[in-house]
Amino acid sequence: MDFTEKTIKSEMIFKGRIINLRLDTVHLPNGAQSTREIVEHPGGVGIIPINEKNEVLMVRQFRKPVEDICLEIPAGKLNYGEDPYACGLRELEEETGYKAKKVESLGSFYSTPGFSNEVLYLYMATGLYKGELKPDEDEFVEVEAIPLETLYEMVMKGDIRDAKSIIAILKAYQLMKSPLDK
Amino acid sequence: MDFTEKTIKSEMIFKGRIINLRLDTVHLPNGAQSTREIVEHPGGVGIIPINEKNEVLMVRQFRKPVEDICLEIPAGKLNYGEDPYACGLRELEEETGYKAKKVESLGSFYSTPGFSNEVLYLYMATGLYKGELKPDEDEFVEVEAIPLETLYEMVMKGDIRDAKSIIAILKAYQLMKSPLDK
Numbered sequence: 001m002d003f004t005e006k007t008i009k010s011e012m013i014f015k016g017r018i019i020n021l022r023l024d025t026v027h028l029p030n031g032a033q034s035t036r037e038i039v040e041h042p043g044g045v046g047i048i049p050i051n052e053k054n055e056v057l058m059v060r061q062f063r064k065p066v067e068d069i070c071l072e073i074p075a076g077k078l079n080y081g082e083d084p085y086a087c088g089l090r091e092l093e094e095e096t097g098y099k100a101k102k103v104e105s106l107g108s109f110y111s112t113p114g115f116s117n118e119v120l121y122l123y124m125a126t127g128l129y130k131g132e133l134k135p136d137e138d139e140f141v142e143v144e145a146i147p148l149e150t151l152y153e154m155v156m157k158g159d160i161r162d163a164k165s166i167i168a169i170l171k172a173y174q175l176m177k178s179p180l181d182k
Numbered sequence: 183m184d185f186t187e188k189t190i191k192s193e194m195i196f197k198g199r200i201i202n203l204r205l206d207t208v209h210l211p212n213g214a215q216s217t218r219e220i221v222e223h224p225g226g227v228g229i230i231p232i233n234e235k236n237e238v239l240m241v242r243q244f245r246k247p248v249e250d251i252c253l254e255i256p257a258g259k260l261n262y263g264e265d266p267y268a269c270g271l272r273e274l275e276e277e278t279g280y281k282a283k284k285v286e287s288l289g290s291f292y293s294t295p296g297f298s299n300e301v302l303y304l305y306m307a308t309g310l311y312k313g314e315l316k317p318d319e320d321e322f323v324e325v326e327a328i329p330l331e332t333l334y335e336m337v338m339k340g341d342i343r344d345a346k347s348i349i350a351i352l353k354a355y356q357l358m359k360s361p362l363d364k
Contacts, residue, residue, distance in 0.1 A: 003244035003251055003322050013196050014203055016219040019297055021196055021203050026246060034320045036246040037198040039221055041297065062185035063295040064208060064218040069185055070295055077296070107340030109348055111294040113245040113252055114259070115201055115223065118294060120345075138216045140185050156356065158289030163302075163345040166291055170352040174338065 003029055005036070018042075018077065019116075041118035046075040046164040047088040048106070048172050049098060049125040055145040056169070057096045057128075062140070071144075071154075072162045073169075075120075076136075084108075084121035093131040096143050101127025106171045111163055122168050124175070148173055185211055187218070200224075200259065201298075223300035228257040228346040229270040230288070230354050231280060231307040237327040238351070239278045239310075244322065253326075253336075254347045257302075258318075266290075266303035275313040278325050283309025288353045293345055304350050306357070330355055 005026035014021040020040040028034055049057045056073070063070050076091035078084060085103065093099055106122035135141060152173040154160050160169065187208035196203040202222040210216055231239040238255070245252050258273035260266060267285065275281055288304035317323060334355040336342050342351065 003242075003324075005244055005246050016205075017217070019219050019221070021221075023198075024246060028320055029322045032320070035199070037201050038247045039201070039203075039297070041294075044296070060185075062187055063292070064187050064206060065220045065297055065299045066292050066295045066301075067299075068292075068295070070292070109340075109343050109345050110245070110248050110250075110252070111345050112223075112298070112300060113248045113250070113344055114226070115221070115247055116294070116298075117247045117249075119248075138210055138214070140211045142185075156353065158291075161291050162295055163291050163293050163349065166349050167345065167352070170349070170356075171338065174352075 005029070008033065037115055039116040039118070041116055042078045042080055043084075043119040043121070044075055044077040045084045045088040045091060045121045045123065046073045046168055047092045047103070047123040047125050048073045048168040049092055049096060049100060049128055050148060050172065050176070051128050051145065054148050054176070056148050056151055057098065058144050058146050058151070059095050059141040060144060061142070068161070070162050071160060072165045075164060085123070088121065088123045092125055094134050094136065095141055097131055097133035098128045099131040100125035101129065106168055109167065120164050122164065122171070124168070124172050148176060187211070190215065219297055221298040221300070223298055224260045224262055225266075225301040225303070226257055226259040227266045227270040227273060227303045227305065228255045228350055229274045229285070229305040229307050230255045230350040231274055231278060231282060231310055232330060232354065232358070233310050233327065236331070236358070237329050238333055239280065240326050240328050240333070241277050241323040242326060243324075250343070252344050253342060254344045255350050257346060267305070270303065270305045274307055276316050276318065277323055279313055279315035280310045281313040282307035283311065288350055291349065302346050304346065304353070306350070306354050330358060
């Protein structure tokens with residue numbers, strides 16, 4: 001069965017600093033028409049930095065949309081055309097003041113494919129060494145080193161609420177402990 | 183340090199069928215002003231149904247925003263004021279045709295707290311039994327039973343791309359195997 005929804009009409013409702021809002025009229029597989037509300041986003045990168053004590057450098061920041069202070073992995077949005085890997089290294093240094101000798105991909109995912117095209121790329125950084133702290137002008141973050149094991153337990157109890165951070169922690173935890181299992 | 187961003191002005195740009203778009207002007211912690219583009223969403227529920235063979239009933243559906251066919255756990259958006267637990271059971275039956283004897287919470291999370299207030303509630307359903315299939319009018323899904331172990335490997339390789347499905351699979355996998363570890 002072909003599920004594809006063909007676009008009949010596309011209307012740009014809003015062009016913002018970070019997101020755009022688009023309204024697509026589509027042909028459904030059954031021939032009927034519907035509209036899809038689509039938030040365009042340039043995509044982003046999250047990077048989980050793990051130090052030699054197996055602690056993760058997490059950032060705490062206020063997130064206006066949810067009116068909540070979130071504990072998250074360092075992250076930032078992609079500039080259009082920017083390489084996700086380069087973006088991850090930049091955000092890591094800007095937000096935590098550290099650079100990394102080793103950076104591995106943890107894959108990418110759609111944050112909420114029902115209404116946005118946002119793709120998030122995840123990396124794991126190890127072999128950390130001092131760089132230069134330089135937060136964005138309208139960004140206020142606090143850095144905190146927390147054992148990966150503790151973060152894993154926090155995720156399983158529901159105490160970490162940001163999707164990209166949950167995924168990065170669960171994947172990194174698996175990767176760091178699996179060598180011990182074998 | 184108080185990170186809170188106080189709203190000075192709030193402007194509704196668009197009210198849609200599923201999402202609204204709001205523009206907030208805020209006071210930053212350093213006294214400067216900035217704007218925040220915020221997508222309001224009623225929230226949603228994802229439910230991972232696991233049968234007696236340790237297979238998960240997954241749904242395949244086209245997602246217009248990402249122009250991609252995604253393999254996801256059954257899910258749906260909350261009606262305003264609806265209980266997430268009730269919503270999960272409803273979506274499970276509508277999309278897969280099954281009901282469940284046992285439903286456990288896997289917590290909740292923010293899909294993308296940088297630009298949306300969407301909260302997703304996750305549940306794990308076991309003790310499945312036949313109910314009635316009744317998909318939404320503009321929803322076209324295919325159901326597929328896939329071993330949880332296979333899904334876990336797909337997640338680790340990056341072959342599952344939807345955030346809520348990744349989180350539900352990783353959490354369910356941990357919960358299903360941890361009794362064996364002890």
